Amino acid sequence: xxxxxxxxxxxxxxxxxxxxxxxxxxxxxxxFTLMTILVVVAVSFMLYxxxxxxxxxxxxxxxxxxxxxxxxxxxxxxxxxxxxYEVVEEQINDTPDIxxxxxxxxxxxxxxxxxxxxxxxxxxPGGKLVLDNPDLExxxxxxxxxxxxxxxxxxxxxxxxxxxxxxQNLYKGQYKWVVSLSRVIKYKDHxxxxxxxxxxxxxxxxxxxxxxxxxxxxxxxxxxxxxLGNIVYHPQxxxxxxxxxxxxxxxxxxxxxxSYIDKSTGEPRYITIRTVEPIKWKIVGVAYPDEIVxxxxxxNQFVFWFLLVVCAAVVVxxxxxxxxxxxxxxxLEKSVQSVGQxxxxxxxxxxxxxxxxxxxxxxxxxxxxxxxxxxQNIHEQEAKRKSELDxxxxxxxxxxxxxxxxxxxxxxxKGKKEEIVATITSLSRFFRISxxxxxxxxxxxxxxxxVRHYLIIQKIRFKNKFNYAIxxxxxxxxxxxxxxILQPIVENAIYHGIEKMSDEGLIRISASIxxxxxxxxxxxxxxxxxxxxxxxxxxxxxxxxxxxVGVKNVNERIRLYxxxxxxxxxxxxxxxxxxxxxxxxxxxxxxxxxxRGMA
Amino acid sequence: xxxxRAVRMRVYFMLAxxxxxxxxxxxxxxxxxxxKPKNVDMIVKMNHGDFWKTVKMGAEVAAKEYNVNLTFKxxxxxxxxxxxIRLVDESIKNNADAIILxxxxxxxxxxxxxxxxxxxxxxxxxxxxxxxxRITTFVGTNNYEAGQKAAERLIKLTxxxxxxxxxxxxxxxxxxxxxxxxxxxxxxxxxxxxxxxxEYCESDEQIARxxxxxxxxxxxxxxxxxxxxxxASIGTAEExxxxxxxxxxxxxxxxxxxxxxxxxxxGIVQGTVIQNPFNNGYLAxxxxxxxxxxxxxxxxxxxxxxxxxxxxxxxxxxQKLLFPFVK
Numbered sequence: 001x002x003x004x005x006x007x008x009x010x011x012x013x014x015x016x017x018x019x020x021x022x023x024x025x026x027x028x029x030x031x032f033t034l035m036t037i038l039v040v041v042a043v044s045f046m047l048y049x050x051x052x053x054x055x056x057x058x059x060x061x062x063x064x065x066x067x068x069x070x071x072x073x074x075x076x077x078x079x080x081x082x083x084x085y086e087v088v089e090e091q092i093n094d095t096p097d098i099x100x101x102x103x104x105x106x107x108x109x110x111x112x113x114x115x116x117x118x119x120x121x122x123x124x125p126g127g128k129l130v131l132d133n134p135d136l137e138x139x140x141x142x143x144x145x146x147x148x149x150x151x152x153x154x155x156x157x158x159x160x161x162x163x164x165x166x167x168q169n170l171y172k173g174q175y176k177w178v179v180s181l182s183r184v185i186k187y188k189d190h191x192x193x194x195x196x197x198x199x200x201x202x203x204x205x206x207x208x209x210x211x212x213x214x215x216x217x218x219x220x221x222x223x224x225x226x227x228l229g230n231i232v233y234h235p236q237x238x239x240x241x242x243x244x245x246x247x248x249x250x251x252x253x254x255x256x257x258x259s260y261i262d263k264s265t266g267e268p269r270y271i272t273i274r275t276v277e278p279i280k281w282k283i284v285g286v287a288y289p290d291e292i293v294x295x296x297x298x299x300n301q302f303v304f305w306f307l308l309v310v311c312a313a314v315v316v317x318x319x320x321x322x323x324x325x326x327x328x329x330x331x332l333e334k335s336v337q338s339v340g341q342x343x344x345x346x347x348x349x350x351x352x353x354x355x356x357x358x359x360x361x362x363x364x365x366x367x368x369x370x371x372x373x374x375x376q377n378i379h380e381q382e383a384k385r386k387s388e389l390d391x392x393x394x395x396x397x398x399x400x401x402x403x404x405x406x407x408x409x410x411x412x413x414k415g416k417k418e419e420i421v422a423t424i425t426s427l428s429r430f431f432r433i434s435x436x437x438x439x440x441x442x443x444x445x446x447x448x449x450x451v452r453h454y455l456i457i458q459k460i461r462f463k464n465k466f467n468y469a470i471x472x473x474x475x476x477x478x479x480x481x482x483x484x485i486l487q488p489i490v491e492n493a494i495y496h497g498i499e500k501m502s503d504e505g506l507i508r509i510s511a512s513i514x515x516x517x518x519x520x521x522x523x524x525x526x527x528x529x530x531x532x533x534x535x536x537x538x539x540x541x542x543x544x545x546x547x548x549v550g551v552k553n554v555n556e557r558i559r560l561y562x563x564x565x566x567x568x569x570x571x572x573x574x575x576x577x578x579x580x581x582x583x584x585x586x587x588x589x590x591x592x593x594x595x596r597g598m599a
Numbered sequence: 600x601x602x603x604r605a606v607r608m609r610v611y612f613m614l615a616x617x618x619x620x621x622x623x624x625x626x627x628x629x630x631x632x633x634x635k636p637k638n639v640d641m642i643v644k645m646n647h648g649d650f651w652k653t654v655k656m657g658a659e660v661a662a663k664e665y666n667v668n669l670t671f672k673x674x675x676x677x678x679x680x681x682x683x684i685r686l687v688d689e690s691i692k693n694n695a696d697a698i699i700l701x702x703x704x705x706x707x708x709x710x711x712x713x714x715x716x717x718x719x720x721x722x723x724x725x726x727x728x729x730x731x732x733r734i735t736t737f738v739g740t741n742n743y744e745a746g747q748k749a750a751e752r753l754i755k756l757t758x759x760x761x762x763x764x765x766x767x768x769x770x771x772x773x774x775x776x777x778x779x780x781x782x783x784x785x786x787x788x789x790x791x792x793x794x795x796x797x798e799y800c801e802s803d804e805q806i807a808r809x810x811x812x813x814x815x816x817x818x819x820x821x822x823x824x825x826x827x828x829x830x831a832s833i834g835t836a837e838e839x840x841x842x843x844x845x846x847x848x849x850x851x852x853x854x855x856x857x858x859x860x861x862x863x864x865x866g867i868v869q870g871t872v873i874q875n876p877f878n879n880g881y882l883a884x885x886x887x888x889x890x891x892x893x894x895x896x897x898x899x900x901x902x903x904x905x906x907x908x909x910x911x912x913x914x915x916x917x918q919k920l921l922f923p924f925v926k
Binding site for chain 2: 139140141142143146147164165166167169172175177204205208218219230231235236237238239241242244
């Protein structure tokens with residue numbers, strides 16, 4: 001039943017077998033893969049965070065640097081304009097007469113050297129033109145009194161004021177975007193010192209271009225506001241004026257220097273603010289983080305593919321390693337399986353990892369031992385069968401019967417009626433016990449009875465050539481013993497010990513229990529034997545006549561039944577006699593069933 | 600037992616993957632910004648003039664912001680309608696993703712507009728409309744209202760009893776017709792005001808000057824003239840100045856070329872109606888992007904007109920409208 005089941009399992013497809021969840025291969029593959037993926041994911045997550053943070057910081061730093069640079073250029077430019085204003089003012093101060101052609105020439109030269117200088121004009125506090133360069137006609141309807149440069153010069157006469165960029169509408173022939181510098185100065189008209197407002201217009205183009213070139217990512221830009229919040233420059237100025245674009249200026253006013261993330265338009269924007277110190281303009285850089293931090297996207301893709309490749313590699317590696325480990329084991333399992341099915345002869349293939357090799361070796365060794373034991377077993381079984389056959393044979397020993405019947409004939413011829421009766425009776429008993437219903441184990445009492453009858457027969461036959469004595473402890477009588485163990489020994493004693501003696505011999509049989517062993521001694525006072533002969537008895541067993549059951553056979557039978565601790569031992573001395581000691585375990589005769597089972 | 604374990608394991612795996620994917624996904628992009636750049640062709644009436652340059656500037660700002668490849672095309676002359684039709688056809692052939700069209704002729708550009716729509720190219724109408732139902736949206740000044748604004752100021756200057764002339768530019772252009780219509784409808788409220796002459800200068804300065812001279816000759820009692828576009832305004836105002844009627848004949852113009860501004864300060868021109876070309880260009884591109892992204896857009900976007908005179912010309916927001924370029 002069990003074997004049948006195993007065969008079925010073996011017939012299952014190999015694929016399913018290899019995917020069994022509990023197999024070493026699966027366990028190693030899955031745990032190894034999971035472990036590695038976990039570690040890789042954790043590490044890449046950490047690295048990713050670190051990288052993106054650094055990339056972000058770098059991007060923001062970069063933007064700050066760009067704005068810083070613009071700020072630096074603007075400050076430089078503004079300082080340059082201030083210098084020019086002071087040069088113009090100095091020249092006017094140094095000239096005794098404002099209408100002198102020398103001054104005009106000087107101013108013209110100055111205007112030519114500085115390309116972005118648009119015009120210089122001197123006005124009376126009432127707004128009347130005193131001097132202008134280039135020498136242009138004034139327009140009508142200029143409304144210059146309302147213009148910011150004029151107003152601020154009136155409000156703060158000593159401070160050089162910068163206007164927001166505006167259209168210069170004073171002179172004919174041009175409309176230019178300018179930044180106006182103005183202050184109240186002193187000049188001399190025909191030696192009379194007067195006060196007037198000096199206006200220097202600087203082309204706004206330089207600032208406009210500088211701001212326009214600021215590129216903060218693809219969509220980012222920079223704008224400039226003045227200290228009042230007016231837009232100086234914005235790439236989408238019209239949209240803001242039309243209300244289509246919105247620039248959150250409130251936080252811009254709070255900072256003079258700094259950066260923050262603005263979310264007022266819905267999309268996060270990175271705002272960087274710097275202030276052009278001399279004129280308090282604020283440069284505001286606007287960048288879109290999701291755009292400038294492009295590394296994040298790149299890194300995303302890289303990490304994704306990296307993880308994919310690593311995972312694939314790990315799976316392959318894990319499968320390879322686990323296969324390497326589990327394959328020899330599986331081979332071993334197959335060998336063991338074939339052994340289990342009864343094939344003890346194929347040795348197990350020894351290869352693979354050290355542990356597997358050791359296991360295979362030990363298994364091979366075990367197999368070898370099993371084979372040995374099995375051979376031994378077979379051998380012992382055969383020996384047992386043979387000895388049983390021997391016993392069977394001895395039970396109907398024709399030679400003994402023939403001898404006995406011969407002696408009966410002789411007695412009959414002599415007319416010794418009593419002896420004939422004794423002989424026949426004993427013979428009958430002898431055979432009855434010999435057969436004893438085919439039993440192999442009998443009581444010591446029966447065995448002693450058996451040998452007694454044998455002795456009676458032999459004594460009559462050998463014409464009272466010997467005497468015998470049988471002694472036994474009462475306790476020992478009921479002990480169990482193999483049958484027909486005494487008769488061969490006694491037979492030996494008669495034929496080899498006593499027959500050739502000139503005197504009358506004595507055979508003594510005694511049984512007792514000593515140290516929990518049943519000890520039966522058969523001693524004669526016959527010829528005795530040499531040590532060499534004694535040693536020969538249990539090994540070779542030269543059977544010369546006798547009833548056919550050798551002493552050696554007795555010893556073997558005892559050992560087969562009771563083990564190596566029991567058996568025969570000999571003591572002999574030439575001309576003194578021989579004592580054969582039989583040791584058996586003490587087993588009481590109790591149950592007939594048990595005995596039958598043993599047989 | 601092993602089966603449930605396998606299932607559970609699979610669930611863990613999927614969880615790990617989703618976490619992984621989520622961390623790689625990043626933030627959702629802004630809806631308006633195109634992931635991949637798209638080609639938008641802007642076809643306007645004329646390839647010169649501050650008005651169109653400003654439109655182009657606005658369009659370019661939007662193109663940069665929304666990741667659009669902008670192609671700006673225009674015929675040499677506003678009256679060259681065949682060339683404009685050819686340019687639209689060219690854009691259709693080049694598989695533009697969207698077309699922004701400022702039609703020189705309301706009727707004649709209709710067919711080619713329908714053709715673009717047939718090839719699933721959205722057409723955004725800018726500045727002046729075209730007679731096609733397939734137009735996605737219109738971005739531009741409400742020209743009718745602009746005409747009314749001009750009429751309102753002119754009648755305020757000339758008084759309810761006066762004779763006035765109209766210098767239009769191209770007959771058949773939708774914005775020209777609408778301005779004229781708005782102007783005439785407003786004038787009609789004043790029974791004492793009579794429009795004695797309407798001329799079409801074909802957007803040519805010299806023709807405008809000739810027509811003005813002819814108009815003044817035929818109707819010396821004219822006390823006001825309205826010029827309905829940039830070129831017509833320059834021609835008319837300069838001729839009036841030259842004829843010596845400066846200040847006596849009130850002039851309301853359209854748009855703000857430097858010459859007109861100069862004449863405004865000189866007192867020859869009393870007011871000018873300006874549009875917002877920068878916003879036109881910007882919004883047209885923005886709407887093109889929205890249409891391509893499948894976002895609903897308004898049917899019309901009025902970019903507002905504004906009347907500029909000496910009093911308000913120096914306001915910062917007007918300065919930027921009047922002089923869009925820093926030169």
